[in-house]
Amino acid sequence: MASLVLPLLMMGVATGCAEEYPQSSISPHTDFAEIIHSLYVSIFWWSMLILAVVWVLLAWVIVKYRRKSEDEKPRQIRGHLGLEIGWTIGPALIVIAIAIPTIQAVFATQQPVADDAMTVEVTGHQFWWEFHYPEQGVTTANELWLPVDQPVNLRLESNDVIHSFWVPKLGGKRDLNPVPAVREGQDPKYNWLYFTPRETGVFMGQCAEFCGQSHALMAMRVVVETEEGFQDWIDRWFASEGADFPGDPEPEEPELQMPGMDPDDEPDETQVAAEDEDPLVALGRETFLNSTCIACHGVEGTAAQGVIAPNLTLFGARKTLGAGIMENNQENLVRWIIDPQGIKAAVAMPGTEYPGGNWPATGLSDEEVEAVAAYLLSLK
Amino acid sequence: MSSVGTAAPEQQDTSHGEETGLWSWITTVDHKRIAIMYFVTATFFFFVAGVKALAIRVQLMFPEQTLITPEVYNQFFTMHGTTMIFLVAMPMAVAFFNYVVPLQIGARDVAFPRLNALSYWVFLFGGLYLNSSFLFGAAPHASWVGYATLTMPEFSPGQNTNFWLIGLSILGIASIAGGVNFITTIINMRAPGMKLMRMPLFTWMTFVTSFLLITAIPVIGVALIYLGFDRLFGTVFFQPGGGGDPVLWQHLFWIFGHPEVYILILPAFGVISDVIPTFSKKPLFGYPIVVYAGLLIGFIGWGVWSHHMFTVGLGPIADSFFVAATMIIAIPTGVKIFNWIATMWGGSLKFTTAMLFSVGLVAVFTVGGLSGIMHASAPVNLQQHDSYFVVAHFHYVIVGGAMMGLWAGLYYWFPKVRGRFLDETLGKWHFWTTMIGFNLTFFPMHFAGLFGMPRRIYTYSAELNVDIYNQLSTVGAFIFGASAVIMVWNLVKSWRSGEKAPANPWGAPHLEWSIPSPPHHYNFPAIPEVRSREPLWNDGEREEILAKTMHEPDSEPVMPNPSYWPILLAASITLIWALVMTGIWWVIALAILPVIYCVFKWGMEPAFPEGH
Numbered sequence: 004m005a006s007l008v009l010p011l012l013m014m015g016v017a018t019g020c021a022e023e024y025p026q027s028s029i030s031p032h033t034d035f036a037e038i039i040h041s042l043y044v045s046i047f048w049w050s051m052l053i054l055a056v057v058w059v060l061l062a063w064v065i066v067k068y069r070r071k072s073e074d075e076k077p078r079q080i081r082g083h084l085g086l087e088i089g090w091t092i093g094p095a096l097i098v099i100a101i102a103i104p105t106i107q108a109v110f111a112t113q114q115p116v117a118d119d120a121m122t123v124e125v126t127g128h129q130f131w132w133e134f135h136y137p138e139q140g141v142t143t144a145n146e147l148w149l150p151v152d153q154p155v156n157l158r159l160e161s162n163d164v165i166h167s168f169w170v171p172k173l174g175g176k177r178d179l180n181p182v183p184a185v186r187e188g189q190d191p192k193y194n195w196l197y198f199t200p201r202e203t204g205v206f207m208g209q210c211a212e213f214c215g216q217s218h219a220l221m222a223m224r225v226v227v228e229t230e231e232g233f234q235d236w237i238d239r240w241f242a243s244e245g246a247d248f249p250g251d252p253e254p255e256e257p258e259l260q261m262p263g264m265d266p267d268d269e270p271d272e273t274q275v276a277a278e279d280e281d282p283l284v285a286l287g288r289e290t291f292l293n294s295t296c297i298a299c300h301g302v303e304g305t306a307a308q309g310v311i312a313p314n315l316t317l318f319g320a321r322k323t324l325g326a327g328i329m330e331n332n333q334e335n336l337v338r339w340i341i342d343p344q345g346i347k348a349a350v351a352m353p354g355t356e357y358p359g360g361n362w363p364a365t366g367l368s369d370e371e372v373e374a375v376a377a378y379l380l381s382l383k
Numbered sequence: 384m385s386s387v388g389t390a391a392p393e394q395q396d397t398s399h400g401e402e403t404g405l406w407s408w409i410t411t412v413d414h415k416r417i418a419i420m421y422f423v424t425a426t427f428f429f430f431v432a433g434v435k436a437l438a439i440r441v442q443l444m445f446p447e448q449t450l451i452t453p454e455v456y457n458q459f460f461t462m463h464g465t466t467m468i469f470l471v472a473m474p475m476a477v478a479f480f481n482y483v484v485p486l487q488i489g490a491r492d493v494a495f496p497r498l499n500a501l502s503y504w505v506f507l508f509g510g511l512y513l514n515s516s517f518l519f520g521a522a523p524h525a526s527w528v529g530y531a532t533l534t535m536p537e538f539s540p541g542q543n544t545n546f547w548l549i550g551l552s553i554l555g556i557a558s559i560a561g562g563v564n565f566i567t568t569i570i571n572m573r574a575p576g577m578k579l580m581r582m583p584l585f586t587w588m589t590f591v592t593s594f595l596l597i598t599a600i601p602v603i604g605v606a607l608i609y610l611g612f613d614r615l616f617g618t619v620f621f622q623p624g625g626g627g628d629p630v631l632w633q634h635l636f637w638i639f640g641h642p643e644v645y646i647l648i649l650p651a652f653g654v655i656s657d658v659i660p661t662f663s664k665k666p667l668f669g670y671p672i673v674v675y676a677g678l679l680i681g682f683i684g685w686g687v688w689s690h691h692m693f694t695v696g697l698g699p700i701a702d703s704f705f706v707a708a709t710m711i712i713a714i715p716t717g718v719k720i721f722n723w724i725a726t727m728w729g730g731s732l733k734f735t736t737a738m739l740f741s742v743g744l745v746a747v748f749t750v751g752g753l754s755g756i757m758h759a760s761a762p763v764n765l766q767q768h769d770s771y772f773v774v775a776h777f778h779y780v781i782v783g784g785a786m787m788g789l790w791a792g793l794y795y796w797f798p799k800v801r802g803r804f805l806d807e808t809l810g811k812w813h814f815w816t817t818m819i820g821f822n823l824t825f826f827p828m829h830f831a832g833l834f835g836m837p838r839r840i841y842t843y844s845a846e847l848n849v850d851i852y853n854q855l856s857t858v859g860a861f862i863f864g865a866s867a868v869i870m871v872w873n874l875v876k877s878w879r880s881g882e883k884a885p886a887n888p889w890g891a892p893h894l895e896w897s898i899p900s901p902p903h904h905y906n907f908p909a910i911p912e913v914r915s916r917e918p919l920w921n922d923g924e925r926e927e928i929l930a931k932t933m934h935e936p937d938s939e940p941v942m943p944n945p946s947y948w949p950i951l952l953a954a955s956i957t958l959i960w961a962l963v964m965t966g967i968w969w970v971i972a973l974a975i976l977p978v979i980y981c982v983f984k985w986g987m988e989p990a991f992p993e994g995h
Contacts, residue, residue, distance in 0.1 A: 023848055024834040025848070027835055028766040028770070028772075028832075028833050028834070029766075039763055046756065046757050047757070050754075050756060050757060053753060054749060054753055057724070057745070057746075058746065064732070068727060068729065070664075070731040070733045075664065076731075077663070077664050078665075080665065080666075082670065082671075086669075090718060091714060094717040094718070098711070098713055098714060102706060105710075105760040106703045108762040109702045109703050113699045129538075159696075163532065164530075164532050165530055165531075165532065169769075174765070174766075175762060175764075176768060177765065180623075180696065182623060183626055183627060183628045184623060184624055184625065194695075194696035195696075207835070209835075210837070211769045212694075213525075219842050
């Protein structure tokens with residue numbers, strides 16, 4: 004069997020050497036992922052044992068009992084009760100040896116949630132992730148920030164089709180189902196993922212349930228920060244824009260810019276740029292807040308309070324763009340604002356020259372796009 | 384196609400079989416001709432789906448390629464899977480059921496010859512209908528599992544998903560009719576003395592598979608009808624906004640879908656349970672255990688469907704139940720593998736191409752079985768589910784298991800069908816290019832999956848660092864593709880000018896080898912009597928049987944009439960289903976008229992020649 008080298012290769016895989024693979028499922032960084040991984044390793048070795056037995060026996064009979072002459076008359080054996088019982092009980096014992104820790108792990112990974120766990124509500128959309136922190140009042144998209152060593156309980160649901168949350172180094176995947184409507188008094192059924200990150204770092208993940216045209220481009224990053232780093236991120240979320248504005252920190256209920264309305268109708272006089280601000284950023288802010296962008300997108304502390312598209316607060320702090328598919332920089336962002344559907348098929352966002360979803364083309368000029376991009380990247 | 388009708392030109396009579404020409408094929412009710420049509424059609428679809436696989440592999444050879452648009456990619460992988468399952472693996476097994484089962488049990492045809500023809504034509508028209516979606520640029524695109532809510536009209540507008548659900552509904556009719564036919568045939572038409580526990584394993588596994596067909600296919604039928612109503616008539620079975628539940632689709636689909644896996648694999652197990660003893664010169668080791676293992680697999684196969692749904696969030700109790708059931712099913716499967724090895728142990732092994740494919744199945748199917756145990760473990764499954772690891776797994780099961788078994792059967796029974804051998808040199812090329820190409824394609828996918836590559840993605844990030852595994856897979860896929868070309872070349876060449884084969888070229892023990900190659904259209908001049916499991920291996924019994932099977936009868940047995948009503952009824956069934964796409968109830972209602980007319984004329988037509 005030429006393929007005998009293959010299990011040797013697999014042994015290498017089972018025993019680590021996975022750091023150059025950022026989305027590796029065999030490089031655990033949470034308690035949840037560790038339970039899965041140790042189970043996987045034990046089943047892997049049982050499997051190798053069985054495979055070795057079958058292949059060695061097979062190789063033996065192939066070599067030993069090859070026909071040498073057409074006159075051979077092998078002894079006609081019809082069976083052997085002891086052997087049959089043996090190779091029923093043997094595999095059955097191995098199966099039990101696998102099933103018991105498996106079922107223990109099933110319960111260990113779906114255990115009741117600790118009191119101090121932090122809840123994050125994860126909502127899947129075609130083709131991006133929404134993360135809402137109900138305790139902190141923070142909403143963000145495509146980059147989930149978590150504090151290290153803090154149990155986190157993700158509440159998973161979908162806004163459209165089924166998605167699946169999979170960040171392999173943080174553990175197994177679980178589906179984001181559209182939650183069926185329920186009668187009054189009944190609880191809607193959500194899915195949950197519960198784990199405790201053990202190390203800081205940035206972890207890659209992506210949607211694992213086929214969800215339509217750009218399923219391949221529905222990625223995400225999970226940023227596991229120190230306790231202080233996480234708190235700082237929360238603070239900055241509230242401060243990024245709002246702090247620049249005098250007066251009421253709670254923005255008034257905004258009037259939605261509906262498509263078709265002249266965006267120049269309502270320049271928001273209350274929003275005054277800081278004195279030392281880059282004029283391009285100032286122009287970008289003005290353009291953004293007077294465009295149809297804010298019908299869907301929100302930026303904390305501004306008139307932009309759209310909720311159906313990714314929240315852009317602290318956008319400049321994000322590492323990636325378009326749901327984890329490219330580096331977040333001025334050049335890529337300009338490309339994205341001009342032609343989102345050229346980069347990612349079937350996204351609902353309109354381009355500068357074509358509509359998207361139910362929304363008309365934004366009609367932004369190249370200069371305006373540059374300015375809006377500069378503004379968004381300034382939100383850190 | 385008509386050239387293959389010249390198998391036995393000396394026969395000219397009015398009963399089924401021996402006429403030549405296109406019309407004789409269209410109206411045939413001979414199980415052997417229907418089998419050939421099944422095989423040729425399934426092989427055609429094998430190439431149709433294989434070309435899509437190659438396109439997929441080219442697109443995935445490098446990260447972030449844009450050779451194929453996401454929409455076309457989604458259509459390709461959806462139709463690759465749908466075609467390979469419903470139009471290749473299943474009908475190819477049915478081709479063997481058709482050819483071999485009546486011969487193995489000593490029958491002159493199946494129980495319902497015209498129904499058998501209907502099954503074929505419905506399968507053909509359903510397959511053509513499904514693939515005609517490409518002509519409209521509306522091929523199905525929501526994957527072969529068609530999960531709600533992606534199949535709901537707001538996420539899948541247009542006719543793409545309608546083609547899928549209607550096409551599968553049509554094909555289901557063929558499968559259920561076939562299942563009924565083979566159950567009836569095997570129960571009622573066995574030769575005297577052919578007790579159940581004397582039946583060859585291939586017939587046994589056909590029997591089990593037929594029960595799975597008539598029980599599993601209706602479940603997907605129900606699911607597809609719900610889906611059709613949701614899409615065309617505004618019901619909310621799977622619409623969460625209306626209180627429906629998308630997870631219901633998954634349950635229905637996999638209650639069908641897991642028995643379906645055994646529908647695919649059990650026929651292959653049956654084939655190699657006949658081939659391995661023949662080329663080992665030894666009876667099957669532990670015959671009753673192998674039979675019971677097959678029955679157990681068939682039964683337990685009904686209780687494991689949610690192992691496809693461990694990520695759905697069913698809770699720890701349900702997860703544990705399906706873990707246990709799935710692990711239990713591994714035991715009878717393992718028992719079969721040990722019994723095949725024990726059959727070879729102490730034997731006299733001759734490595735014909737048929738035997739190579741059988742031994743190859745045991746070697747590579749085991750890999751697929753073991754990766755199956757890995758994701759039977761629900762927590763591990765949470766990492767592997769919907770990754771390329773699973774893609775590797777089920778290709779090891781379906782290609783390394785089902786298809787290798789059927790190719791073993793092809794080399795084994797071809798001499799019976801044609802009276803000529805398939806070329807053994809080309810056969811060995813076919814086998815080794817299959818082994819190399821198949822393993823090179825699918826083994827690296829384990830790594831791609833472990834390193835985080837999800838399935839059903841039209842491209843992947845360079846950051847994942849899985850390029851090398853994808854490149855190996857792509858190279859392997861082309862070698863595998865070449866192996867299929869070698870197979871067809873061998874078929875064409877050997878059909879025309881292969882070495883002549885005698886009645887029992889392999890020294891095999893079962894009844895199909897007691898009659899001439901190719902058989903008379905009536906199979907058995909006189910029905911033989913059977914006294915053991917290997918009737919042709921017992922000297923006295925063999926002589927008695929051959930005395931009945933190897934002579935020209937004084938008067939030809941009366942066989943059923945040919946009929947064109949099966950093809951017309953199949954066409955009208957396809958038409959009414961196709962019209963469901965319109966969503967206009969009175970159009971659909973009117974289309975019932977040709978169906979009724981065909982059924983009526985079918986019923987009035989004498990099944991046998993006048994006077995019988």
